[in-house]
Amino acid sequence: MSSPPVARHKTALTRVALSRPLATAAADGLLAVGESIFDYGCGKGDDIRHLRALGYDIDGWDPTHRPRAERRPAHVVNLGYVINVIESPGERAETLHSAWNLTEGVLVVSARMTWDARDLVGRPMGDGLVTRTGSFQKFYEQSELARWIEEKLGAQPHAAAPGIFYVFRDDAAAQRFLASRVYTYRPRVTIDPQxxxxxxxxxxxxxxxxxxxxxxxxxxxxxxxxxxxxxxxxxxxxxxxxxxxxxxxEDSYWDEVTAHRRAELLNYVALSRFGRRPRFSQLDESLGRDIRTLFGTYAEACVQADRLLLACGDQAMLYVNARSSKVGKQTPSALYVYRSAMAEIPPVLQVYEGCARVLAGTVDQANMIKLSVTQPQVSYLTYPDFDRDPHPTLRSAITVNLRKLTVEWRDYSRSENPPLLHRKEEFLGGDDPRRPLYERLTRSEMRAGLYENPERIGTLNGWQATLAAAGVALRGHRLVRG
Ligand SMILES: C[S@@+](CC[C@H](N)C(=O)[O-])C[C@H]1O[C@@H](n2cnc3c(N)ncnc32)[C@H](O)[C@@H]1O
The missing domain is CATH 1.10.10 (Arc Repressor Mutant, subunit A)
Incomplete structure (x- = not known):
């Protein structure tokens, strides 16, 4: 047999922390101590080392770095950034199948995204590129990867994050995962001493x-x-x-809890329309009981959920709901909401955002969500210093277009004049403890006349110039004489 034309062995990195797919699976509660994990195409085995140190039962195989290890079935199988290094589409599909055949619970499949290729120089080969180091890379669009997995396995992949999908063996486990993803909110409770x-x-x-x-x-x-x-x-x-x-x-407390749980269930049932909506018997038992108790029947919940889904496709409905939202910052074209306040926006908008997450999965660094009301588009924005910086700047944005079914990434980290935020309190939930501090700052900035030219202060340079012209500066969340 002739040696492969590309240097696959050069693709394995040395990892100082857990890889993103396994970290995502851990954050989603899919890894449990005592349940086996198998890393298929484990490279140098760093994930195995990290997870073993944490007490997990994990093993792995790699054709280059761990060829003698036994390929054994496991509850969770990770196929991490393997398919993108295989130049032959046939072998790519075989590898996916081999990993799936070992999967007893959930397969985690990840691949590099087209945006990773932006600064890469390479020679085109087949459907990918051969990089300077001589290794092959096929870069995927999010929906392309989903379609490919579904076509090859005949099972439904669920987007966990951009470039990462879960494929469950068991319907109930898949439904539990989907149900756990809806945003939840519970009001504060007052206890009558007794x-x-x-x-x-x-x-x-x-x-x-x-x-x-x-x-x-x-x-x-x-x-x-x-x-x-x-x-x-x-x-x-x-x-x-x-x-x-x-x-x-109070009874009113439980009425509120019921209203929030109903909204969560409707959100979940609405989004389960993507792929095949499960039959009642395929739902996790506890989830099924919640639906029966709060809606009478599953059929009734489905009817109400479909109404919500329909409303999401109607721009006027989105607009009206955004205007009626009690939380979030409203602009003519969008509603901006801090992530922790998502459960407090109107149910239609939660489903709208949920549709974007069906496609993209969870963007774990993003702390702000922009719901466009002029285009079918949801963006996940990352402001790393939201808490510390009184006017945080935008680091990156992932935008999901629900008409074009695209997921795009924009990097602002090297921008000299990035967009920045004012009036941070407006993005937060009603009882968020950060509100008073931010509100105080907004009031003093208004008194100092800093918001008089809104078109100037939306980006870093304009804002700094405005502060300088007014002779003021910021110390933490306080405005002081400059
Ligand atoms: C980019 S590395 C990823 C390694 C590891 N999963 C990680 O995330 O760090 C790709 C790995 O896929 C392995 N590989 C290549 N072809 C494979 C195949 N047909 N089956 C399984 N692994 C393969 C390579 O040896 C390489 O270690």
Whole structure:
């Protein structure tokens, strides 16, 4: 057999931290100590080393760096940046299949994106490039990668992040993952002091947490066995424990919790339209019970969810909903919302953003979301110094276009005049503790006349010139004489 025309072995990096696909899977709760992981095409084996150090049961194989290792089935299989280094489309598909055949729970597939190729010099070869080091790279568009995985495996890939997809063996596990991705918000609770409650607060905590999350009472099997046992011993029955919680809290609090849980479920059911919407029997049991309790039937939830989905395609509806949003900064063309406040925007807009996430996955660094109301477009913006800097500048933006089905990245890190933010409080949720500090600064900046020419202050240079002209400067979140 002749040697391959490209130097695949040169593609493996030395990693000082966990690779992005495995870090993403860990953040999504897909890696568990005690459940096996297999790194297929593991390169030099750094991910194996990092995860073993954390106590995970992980092994891996690589044709160049670990050729003698046994290829064995595992709950999670990682195929990390492997398919993009294989120049033959046939072998690429075979490799995907081999990794899938070892997968018992979830396959994590990642590949480099077209934007990684921007500054790369290379010689075209097949559907990719041969780089200066002699290695092959095929760069993918997000939707191209999704289509390819689905076509080759006949199973639905779920976007975890740009360039990273999960393929689940089990429908219920896939649905659990999708349901865990909706934004959640729960109002603050006020407890009416009561002796029996206070004496048993710790015992009641798991039940309280369940009721807060699901907006319903649990079946006994839905609580951890030891928690149930302690409730029985300390209070009597689950029913009595639940009544005790209801006695010390307002009905209006539970009405709000119910409204938020309903919105979350509708969001999830709406987005499950992409791909194949699961049958009721394919849903995780607990999720199915939430839907039945809050909507009566799954069919009713689907009807309401489809209405939301339809509304997302209607620009006028998006506009009206953006205008009615109690949180977020409104501009003529968009609503800007800090990530932690996403659960507080109108449900239609949450589904709109969810559609973008179906395509792109979660952009983990992004802390601001821009929902355009003039184009079917959602952007994920990264302001690394949002908390520390009174006027943070934009580092990068990932924009998802829902009509063109594209995901694009724009880098502002080298820009000399990047866009910057004012009035940071407007992006935050209603009860965000950062609001008072930011509001105070806005008031003093307004008094100093700094916002009089809005067209000048949207980027760093104009803003600095405005501060200098007014003879003021910023010290932390305070305006001082310059
Ligand atoms: C860019 S490296 C990625 C290594 C590792 N997964 C990581 O994320 O650091 C690509 C790896 O794919 C391996 N590879 C190439 N062809 C392969 C194949 N057909 N099956 C499995 N791995 C392969 C190469 O040996 C190389 O180590």
């Amino acid at each position: 002796l029996q409650y206070e004496a048993n607060q710790l015992v009641l905590e798991p039940l309280f947490a369940f009721m807060r999350h699901h907006a319903r009472a649990p079946r006994p099997s839905e609580l951890p066995a030891d928690a149930l046992q302690t409730i029985h011993e300390a209070i009597g029955s689950l029913g009595q424990a639940r009544r005790l919680i209801r006695q010390v809290t």
